[in-house]
Amino acid sequence: MAEEVLLFGVWGSPFSRRVEMALKLKGVEYKYMEEDITNKSPALLKYNPIHKKIPVLVHNGKPIAESQVILEYIDETWQGYSLLPKDPYQRAVARFWAKFIDDKCLQPVFKACWGEEKDREKAAEEATELLKFLEEELKEKRFFGGESIGMVDIVASIIAFWLGVFEEASGVKLLTTEKFPKLCNWAHEFVSNGVIKENLPPRDKLIAYFRNRFGGANASK
Amino acid sequence: MAKSEVKLLGAWPSPFVMRARIALNIKAVEYEFLQETLEPKSQLLLQSNPVYKKIPVLIHADKPICESLVIVQYIDDVWTSGPSILPSDPYDRAIHRFWAAYLDDKFYPTLRSIRAAQGEEARKALLEQLAEGIALLEEAFGKCSQGKAFFGGDGIGFLDIAFGCFLGLLRATEKMGGVKLLDEAKTPGLVKWADRFCADGAVKGVMPETEKLIEFAKVFMAKMRGAPAK
Numbered sequence: 001m002a003e004e005v006l007l008f009g010v011w012g013s014p015f016s017r018r019v020e021m022a023l024k025l026k027g028v029e030y031k032y033m034e035e036d037i038t039n040k041s042p043a044l045l046k047y048n049p050i051h052k053k054i055p056v057l058v059h060n061g062k063p064i065a066e067s068q069v070i071l072e073y074i075d076e077t078w079q080g081y082s083l084l085p086k087d088p089y090q091r092a093v094a095r096f097w098a099k100f101i102d103d104k105c106l107q108p109v110f111k112a113c114w115g116e117e118k119d120r121e122k123a124a125e126e127a128t129e130l131l132k133f134l135e136e137e138l139k140e141k142r143f144f145g146g147e148s149i150g151m152v153d154i155v156a157s158i159i160a161f162w163l164g165v166f167e168e169a170s171g172v173k174l175l176t177t178e179k180f181p182k183l184c185n186w187a188h189e190f191v192s193n194g195v196i197k198e199n200l201p202p203r204d205k206l207i208a209y210f211r212n213r214f215g216g217a218n219a220s221k
Numbered sequence: 222m223a224k225s226e227v228k229l230l231g232a233w234p235s236p237f238v239m240r241a242r243i244a245l246n247i248k249a250v251e252y253e254f255l256q257e258t259l260e261p262k263s264q265l266l267l268q269s270n271p272v273y274k275k276i277p278v279l280i281h282a283d284k285p286i287c288e289s290l291v292i293v294q295y296i297d298d299v300w301t302s303g304p305s306i307l308p309s310d311p312y313d314r315a316i317h318r319f320w321a322a323y324l325d326d327k328f329y330p331t332l333r334s335i336r337a338a339q340g341e342e343a344r345k346a347l348l349e350q351l352a353e354g355i356a357l358l359e360e361a362f363g364k365c366s367q368g369k370a371f372f373g374g375d376g377i378g379f380l381d382i383a384f385g386c387f388l389g390l391l392r393a394t395e396k397m398g399g400v401k402l403l404d405e406a407k408t409p410g411l412v413k414w415a416d417r418f419c420a421d422g423a424v425k426g427v428m429p430e431t432e433k434l435i436e437f438a439k440v441f442m443a444k445m446r447g448a449p450a451k
Binding site: 050059062064065066068069070072073076077088089091092095096099100133 | 272281284286287288291292294295298299311312314315318319322323357
């Protein structure tokens with residue numbers, strides 16, 4: 001039976017790009033469907049009625065939603081490149097950090113760059129404390145996944161790439177080499193990787209998008 | 222394996238701690254339960270979970286694992302001779318994980334907010350949200366169980382644990398609010414499932430009594446009201 005893999009995403013979304021990175025690392029062929037979130041397609045609403053969000057992966061007609069759930073599904077379904085370690089303890093560590101990034105880091109990072117002027121400083125402090133944990137976790141590793149890119153790196157792509165975009169678009173600086181030498185080094189290695197590089201959205205277009213969408217009254221000084 | 226090899230830092234009212242205990246029970250793992258008072262937090266807790274400083278924390282051969290669902294999956298990955306907690310099929314696993322994420326991201330925050338809700342209007346709105354969530358879970362139960370006893374099939378699985386741990390809180394909310402959240406008419410599947418879940422050998426000893434939870438909630442609410450304004 002011919003295999004059919006569909007991915008519903010948005011060009012600038014770190015969440016759908018994560019899924020593309022995983023699929024590409026695994027060498028899985030897929031058909032990409034660009035969604036207009038201001039005018040969601042009937043297909044998206046059918047495949048993700050609960051959240052009505054991207055990304056959604058549809059494998060042979062069966063939909064999976066929530067980016068980290070999709071990443072685990074991809075790792076378990078297609079052999080070859082491993083996104084998660086084999087050792088149970090290392091897997092638990094990886095799952096912990098992936099969750100930490102999405103549950104804790106994203107909001108303060110976003111607020112520090114795009115929040116109300118009065119909230120930004122506090123959010124930046126919070127974001128800095130949280131990024132420190134990631135800086136410590138990297139230790140001497142090339143990637144969070146060790147020698148090769150793994151699930152945590154893919155989830156952290158939001159820090160490796162999107163944060164830089166936020167910084168340039170908003171004028172707020174969070175990820176400095178003084179405070180985060182290892183994280184900055186990792187970010188550079190990550191975005192330089194062949195597979196990853198091809199799967200990042202065009203930087204200038206993304207900067208313009210964020211400036212336009214969230215800049216407005218809170219435009220950088 | 223020596224009992225002291227596996228330790229669980231927790232507290233009896235916590236549904237998240239219950240998840241870890243149920244998983245350990247399913248696998249028949251002997252463990253030492255270290256009751257955390259949380260005020261103040263123990264050195265061990267602060268050392269083993271520096272990021273969140275929260276329970277549960279599983280300590281296995283001196284290595285800490287944090288976050289309840291990460292712990293449950295770890296238990297499943299390590300103790301492979303016992304019954305499986307995650308389904309074997311990747312798609313079924315994805316469905317269980319999807320609903321577990323829904324429970325943690327949407328359902329529980331709503332449930333928890335009801336306690337602190339200001340005014341009848343706010344409470345009603347939250348209860349309606351909760352009821353919508355329960356209706357979705359009733360549908361999910363039908364699809365996942367395929368006529369069997371649990372979301373996981375014949376035995377308790379990942380989603381049963383992820384959801385079932387909130388039954389104590391749900392029942393306490395029903396009693397305190399004079400509402401019915403699990404209803405024989407609207408959610409017959411879940412009503413029967415809840416009884417089976419609570420009666421299961423792996424759950425019975427660790428599910429707190431509703432009355433005790435209500436007491437605990439009252440003490441908690443009084444503390445909140447007595448707390449100095451920020």
